Amino acid sequence: MGKEKALIFELSQSGRVAYSLPKSDVPEATLPSELLRETPAELPEVSELDLVRHYTELSRRNHGVDNGFYPLGSCTMKYNPKVNEDVARLEGFTNIHPYQPESTVQGALQLLYELQQDLAEITGMDEVTLQPAAGAQGEWAGLMMIRAYLEKRGETNRTKVIVPDSAHGTNPASAAVAGFQTVTVKSNEKGLVDVEELKKVLGPDVAALMLTNPNTLGLFEEEIQTIAELVHEAGGLLYYDGANANAILGIARPGDMGFDVVHLNLHKTFTTPHGGGGPGAGPVGVKKELTPFLPKPIVRRSEEGRYYLDTDLPDSIGRVKGFYGNFGILVRAYAYIRTMGPDGLRKVSEQAVFNANYMMRRLEPYFDLPFPQHCKHEFVLSGKRQKKQGVRTLDIAKRLLDFGFHPPTIYFPLIVEECLMIEPTETESKETLDQFIETMIQIAREAEENPEMVQDAPHHTIVKRLDEVTAARKPVLRWQKE
Amino acid sequence: MKFRYLPMTDKDHHQMLQTIGINSVEELFSDIPKSVRFQGRLGIPEAMDEYSLLRHMKALSGKNRSTDQLVSFLGAGIYEHYIPSVVNHIIARPEFYTAYTPYQPEISQGELQAIFEFQTMICELTGMDVANASMYDGPTALAEAASLAVSVSKKQKVVISRTVHPEARAILATHAKGLGYEVVEVSHREGVTDLAELQTIADPQTAAVIVQSPNFFGNIEDLAQIEKIAHQHKGLFVVSANPLALGLLKPPGAFGADIVVGDVQPFGIPMAFGGPSCGYFATTKKYMRRIPGRIVGQTVDEEGARGFVLTLQAREQHIRRDKATSNICSNQALMALAASVYMSALGKQGIQEVATLNINKAHFAKQRLAEVPGVEAVFDQPFFNEFVIKVNRPVREVNEKLLAQGILAGYDLGQDYPELENHLLVAVTEIRTKEEIEAFAKGLEVL
Structure with a gap:
């Protein structure tokens, strides 16, 4: 494999094709010439084999879960089951149109209905919408429901959403898009929400508190009940960011913790593939008081057992996405839940948490561990010690690439200096965890004895470190024909 | 029960407990207050083996009538096109x-x-x-x-x-x-x-x-x-x-x-x-x-x-x-x-060809359907691969009748535009054949 790979445009040769279209069996029609392009769009012209080789080579320059360990914290890079890919491609699922009569899509509606039910049970909520395309869209939809609920009660003065300083960046961004101001509340020395600080910001202007539990440090908010009571007493609602739900399946449910709204990332906890950045799915569950505000339509089942799309929701926040969400992704998540069942899902969380704690304890002697209590499905280390040796967390991440590992999430959460956030997931074997641990120990040793080795990494990837500063200063965002 | 996505063995389990310094996995959850711990089992269906899952999913998908069985003239934002393998x-x-x-x-x-x-x-x-x-x-x-x-x-x-x-x-x-x-x-x-x-x-x-x-x-x-x-x-x-x-x-x-x-x-x-x-x-x-x-x-x-x-x-x-x-x-x-x-497969020429095919087929279909008594072509505008026809009865009725003949006739515009009651939005892409368009027209004729 060469270091540089030609762009598909650079492979183009006039006259080559990679398609086969039906011959026209109808008379030709023409549109007024002033509506037509003057020059054709410069799309590549390649043969089918050229095309296949191009993308095959691109795929070889990419690392996925199937290539190797991917302990990217808060992203839950677990195995994406193959059978789910197969069932999502059944023609009865792929070749149906969203506007077909309901009588012709009863199987699809049944699947959506059952998935709504399953996710409601798993999260302890009353109803679920499957419409949001991603976690961030779920957050926004959930906050819009909170807003509609408060407005219905005449509480339009509630304009603030509280987020902990350890929150995902999408939380404050989603709050802003839903028309709220965000207030940040500090974490305490244990890495948890500081209840005293929370009390200070709670008041009649607070709409909601957004919380990830376990939080982004991988820690369970032990005082969740107190927090829930305080927020509810102040007249606010509790929003659960489900990015970290892989720790709690069958163990604790957001609904039982006092949360009013929950989103889940099916592409994290429920094994749907990340696809290189999407498509995902971000269903939202709500408690009874909020069900009138759900996006429409909702799938329901009539007494006679017929499934239908209910659009009769006068207080609904409206639509958040086209049609019924990312259906193909929902099929995969459904298949996963059916594969695991209640005992399987519980084991998933137990083993995800078990793996994370094992790694944390084995790495503890070599890296700073800012929060020493048991973690949940992920944990954070600090590269402070290595920084003193001149090795940054970024360098450690790049050195891991030389060993075929995807690095952990780095420099997040923002409250931990030189942060490394590690989430092994339950689908990795102990041997894999051990290999990664040994590699991390070796890198810690290199930082002490031979820091250049780490600072200059990666050494074995197809390209070396890339100049991101110039990329942003002088953006080249497309290929141009010479 | 063993799960193929969960590789942990009893031996691993034992060694890992020792490394962590605990006696049971349960200890790792001791920070979750008892009052919010979930008791019992989730009320979701039991686990399925892979073969049963496949059968189940095939049965569910089989309850849908896909465009492999129906001839579709539905568009309105989602289209059936040729997809290169x-x-x-x-x-x-x-x-x-x-x-x-x-x-x-x-x-x-x-x-x-x-x-x-x-x-x-x-x-x-x-x-x-x-x-x-x-x-x-x-x-x-x-x-x-x-x-x-x-x-x-x-x-x-x-x-x-x-x-x-x-x-x-x-x-x-x-x-x-x-x-x-x-x-x-x-x-x-x-x-x-x-x-x-x-x-x-x-x-x-x-x-x-x-x-x-x-x-x-x-x-x-x-x-x-x-x-x-x-x-x-x-x-x-x-x-x-x-x-x-x-x-x-x-x-x-x-x-x-x-x-x-x-x-x-x-x-x-x-x-x-x-x-x-x-x-x-x-x-x-x-x-x-x-x-x-x-x-x-x-x-x-x-x-x-x-x-x-x-x-x-x-x-x-x-x-x-x-x-x-x-x-x-x-x-x-x-x-x-x-x-x-797709864009690489079709390329500079193919994209023009497929767009042309869409225009040709849709224009032929509009003309052909307008010949049917009781059907009226509306909107005399340049168009791409979708057009509107007015029928002499509720669209719902037309859709039901044509569905009985295996045809998805189109989108009922009256749902969103009260002023367009009895108006049907029809999409015709490159994959619809002249015969299918004829069948659609004949289906409308017998109404």
């Missing part, structure tokens, strides 16, 4: 579909380059300077375009034509509520935006004028006139466009559009009950640093070799938090890849 083979490569967002460029050059190529293809089709890595879908991309316009113009009124997809307008309304801007809709006249009304509604407070072309009725809007009205008061001109039509039609960029959005579902993405599809978002250099979502840029590595990275990240939520241009985090990368493979 190569598309699925490429997107089924696990190096692509099991990867996350390309945060580590050294081991993500494949995805990054594929996105860079996608951005280029979208720029070529739309006639714009810059495109992002993709959006959730066309309708949400349109709403993000409105947000960008409101944000850069510091004006609070968004004007949108009623010829834009009703679902896109519904999503825009939800967004507008969130961000607190006003949306004003402009009527349609003869199947296109009423320009006289647009002229009176668009004013100095207007942040953006948004139209769709080909519009929801399939008709091509007068973008040259709309551009003048949009820019008259320094608002942004936003066009939503089916990218397949742009294989032949003059691109919105050539008409002075500031933002062009749409959905690349017609490019190699199955209908899949409406998702996942993939939105695109393209704009001018001027708004490059205000785009929502991911963007890939070209750069060099330490040895001077060309490479690609995620760039202009200072716009994004993980850096800017509540000051970000959008809360969007993921995109539809795998679907954008499907669209890229």
Whole structure:
């Protein structure tokens, strides 16, 4: 494999094709010439084999879960089951149109209905919408429901959403898009929400508190009940960011913790593939008081057992996405839940948490561990010690690439200096965890004895470190024909 | 019971307990207050073995009548097109579909380059300077375009034509509520935006004028006139466009559009009950640093070799938090890849050929259906692959009768446009044959 790979445009040769279209069996029609392009769009012209080789080579320059360990914290890079890919491609699922009569899509509606039910049970909520395309869209939809609920009660003065300083960046961004101001509340020395600080910001202007539990440090908010009571007493609602739900399946449910709204990332906890950045799915569950505000339509089942799309929701926040969400992704998540069942899902969380704690304890002697209590499905280390040796967390991440590992999430959460956030997931074997641990120990040793080795990494990837500063200063965002 | 996705053995379990220094896994959960611990088992169906799962899923999918069994003239935003076999083979490569967002460029050059190529293809089709890595879908991309316009113009009124997809307008309304801007809709006249009304509604407070072309009725809007009205008061001109039509039609960029959005579902993405599809978002250099979502840029590595990275990240939520241009985090990368493979397979010639086929078939169908007694062709406008006919009875009845003959006749416009009762929106793509169109006409004749 060469270091540089030609762009598909650079492979183009006039006259080559990679398609086969039906011959026209109808008379030709023409549109007024002033509506037509003057020059054709410069799309590549390649043969089918050229095309296949191009993308095959691109795929070889990419690392996925199937290539190797991917302990990217808060992203839950677990195995994406193959059978789910197969069932999502059944023609009865792929070749149906969203506007077909309901009588012709009863199987699809049944699947959506059952998935709504399953996710409601798993999260302890009353109803679920499957419409949001991603976690961030779920957050926004959930906050819009909170807003509609408060407005219905005449509480339009509630304009603030509280987020902990350890929150995902999408939380404050989603709050802003839903028309709220965000207030940040500090974490305490244990890495948890500081209840005293929370009390200070709670008041009649607070709409909601957004919380990830376990939080982004991988820690369970032990005082969740107190927090829930305080927020509810102040007249606010509790929003659960489900990015970290892989720790709690069958163990604790957001609904039982006092949360009013929950989103889940099916592409994290429920094994749907990340696809290189999407498509995902971000269903939202709500408690009874909020069900009138759900996006429409909702799938329901009539007494006679017929499934239908209910659009009769006068207080609904409206639509958040086209049609019924990312259906193909929902099929995969459904298949996963059916594969695991209640005992399987519980084991998933137990083993995800078990793996994370094992790694944390084995790495503890070599890296700073800012929060020493048991973690949940992920944990954070600090590269402070290595920084003193001149090795940054970024360098450690790049050195891991030389060993075929995807690095952990780095420099997040923002409250931990030189942060490394590690989430092994339950689908990795102990041997894999051990290999990664040994590699991390070796890198810690290199930082002490031979820091250049780490600072200059990666050494074995197809390209070396890339100049991101110039990329942003002088953006080249497309290929141009010479 | 053993689970094939869970590799932990009893021996592992034992060793790991010792390393951690605990006696049971339960201790790891001791920080969860008892009162919020879930007692018992989740009330969901029991685990299925792989074969049973396959049977179950086949049974469920078999309850749907797919377009393998029905002849479809349904469009209205989701279309049945020819999908080259190569598309699925490429997107089924696990190096692509099991990867996350390309945060580590050294081991993500494949995805990054594929996105860079996608951005280029979208720029070529739309006639714009810059495109992002993709959006959730066309309708949400349109709403993000409105947000960008409101944000850069510091004006609070968004004007949108009623010829834009009703679902896109519904999503825009939800967004507008969130961000607190006003949306004003402009009527349609003869199947296109009423320009006289647009002229009176668009004013100095207007942040953006948004139209769709080909519009929801399939008709091509007068973008040259709309551009003048949009820019008259320094608002942004936003066009939503089916990218397949742009294989032949003059691109919105050539008409002075500031933002062009749409959905690349017609490019190699199955209908899949409406998702996942993939939105695109393209704009001018001027708004490059205000785009929502991911963007890939070209750069060099330490040895001077060309490479690609995620760039202009200072716009994004993980850096800017509540000051970000959008809360969007993921995109539809795998679907954008499907669209890229499709666009590469069809290429410069094929994209024109397939667009021409759509025009030919749709025009033939419109003429043929209008010959049926009781059927009337409405809207005498240039159109792409969709058109409207008026029938002499409720569309629901027509749809039921034709379904009995294995035909999905089209979309009932009366649902969204009370003034268009008994109007049917019909889509005809390159895969519909003359015989199928004849069968449709005959089906209408016997009504």
